[in-house]
Amino acid sequence: MNNTPEVSVVLPCLNEAMTVGHCVEQALKALAASGLRGEVIVSDNGSGDGSPELALKAGARVVHELRRGYGSAYQCGIIAARAPIIVMADADNTYDLREIPRLVAKLCEGYDMVLGSRLGGVILPGAMPWLHRYVGNPILTGLLNRLFQLQLQDAHTGLRAFTRAGYDRLELRTTGMEFASEMIVSAGQQRLKVAEVPITYHPRAGESKLKTWRDGWRHLRYLMLRSPTHLFLIPGVALVLLGWLPLVALAAGPLVIGRFFFDFHYMIAGSAIALLGLQTLTLGVHGKAYLVANNLEHPDRLMAWLQENFTLERGLLSGLALLLIGLGFGLRIFIVWAQHGYENLFELRTGLVALTLAVSGTQVIVAALFLSLLRIQTRND
Template identity: 40%
Template sequence: MSSEEPDVTFIFPSKNEEKTIAEVIQKAQKAAQQLGLTYEIIVPDNSTDATPQIATSLGAKVVTPDKHGYGYAYIYALRHARGKYIVMADADGTYDLEEAPKLLQPLLQDKADIVLGTRLKGKIMPGAMPWLHRYIGNPLLTFILNKFYGTNVSDAHTGFRAAKREAIQKLNLNTPGMEFASELLAKAAYLNLRITEVPITYHPRREGTQSKLNSLRDGWRHLKYLLILAPKFLYYIPGIAMLLMGIVLMLAAVLRANLGYSPGIHSAILGSMLTILGANLAGLGLLADLHLAKMIGRPTSRITKLLMKMSVEQAFILAAVLVVSGGAYTLYLFTKWVESGYRYLPLRGENALALALTVLGAQAAATAMAAHLLRRE
């Protein structure tokens, strides 16, 4: 290992991998020598077996993260990394580090910023990947990533990756668990980093070793993170759909329109609930989009840009119009009720419309203040 700043840093998170860590390190050394690159090997380790002693004896730098978690192990190790290029792989022997040159070549040729070793376009050895991961979990989460973030990858959750260190530093990675893989790609897509894949071979774990992956828990963590970073799909699309549907139902009830049935008070109540919930979701989408733009430096969506063209003063005027309209309509309905001798109360949706307008106005004012606060921070 060179004492000067190396060309490449290999990072192998480990926990009780004494049966495989030596082979992984030796293959990484061979790969670097094959390319003529200087290197360092960092092993973030929380083992209770001989893993750290074996790694140290082979020249690796062993660091002990102060917190547990797959993602946190990488984040902690990256603080110590000095290489221009970073290679990340599991220490369990399922990835063949002799294939590392395949991942490094696109970086060395400046054809990519991040390279993934895809198992699904490579070779998966018998018994290496459970059918649930191979045919359901990984493809589904990869599809969601591609759909939400505009990526075009086949294996989003591979544990074998390489990247330019300067690219990694731009991402401000902070997730502690398995969702680290989703965070890396989602943020890279937002920042328009170049992502490419190369086929690799995936091997089964050695007999007597144990996987740390929990399919349901870690799958949910991936999905949750992909949703959190996608306000368009989590908030805007369902919110705007509910808003429009709610308005149609309320107006149909008030105007006695024919929707294939005669909308009444129940349609109006449902419409008002959908309208308020839809507006609330759209407002949350606006705030989330502005926050993400500040947090990771990505551009805001077209919907957010359109909404933010409205100043606080203009938003307050709109809010005032909605509140006054709703209040005036409520007063009118109250007057009609009094004139009827407290016998007739409109039940075709007028009450629901009046109250919905009032709530929407209050929401618009509050959201506008919060949005412009985020924009000014």
């Protein structure tokens, strides 16, 4: 007789004595009613209210995770799971675990991950604060869809089913609430097949552990850090172009357009903006290189081009060329100054262009060295 479970249900737990026993029993009954061999694993995160004992009494297998955090508890429980299909849910009775077989059935259609959509299903009165339902979740889900080319209704649902093989491809690392975002982002990056099924979301029994602004910020921060193209590259390119516009346009002299007079003050601002933009741009390249080096992202066209064409020598030569051009303009200013007997000289326009080019060249040299360091890490991995 084969006693190996087909489905493992993982419930993280921190002081959920009011509900954990009911959740365990509900999950076990749902699996039995659908003819699925299953187990329920409660990953306790340091409860002091007797939750582990209640979970054991209800029929769960209890594992203990000493590191605090939503992600830590889930990772511990998932590692302990023995089945090829894993379902994750909260132990606070907000999810109807009788719906687990529906997620598993959808998973068996060939998907790698199935999400229980609260926003596409039924949210009972009092189950979700207005701010979460109409602002936080839609905005974060929309941003995630936009940044990572997904089409989800509810990316932050806590009821999910996935295959062990699919999960192992994600290589998840975060330990806090952003674990939920990391899972979806990594699923998109790894091109897993993801589906959603509508579910019913219930009011929580007891005090919620969610902190609206703190947890929302952690999700938003993680999404942006996983998308250096939008956080760094696009703003960086825009700033470089915006900065060089007045430097080039005003290099020969002031401009008058209608009632507006543009002089070297705009060149000073342009120089600062261009340098800030180049710094932001190189940070974006480094960020993408880091993600690729750590298998957090597949190389896109930019990274594929860099991997094929970038060498430290080419980077150093490019930066050196900009530096020498800037120094050349500076030498020209010095020669003019010498020709005028080292008297007062106003060469601010040329000086700003020279300074911007020289500093940009230095930035490119440093950026090339650091990018080369990241590529060494890539080759050693």
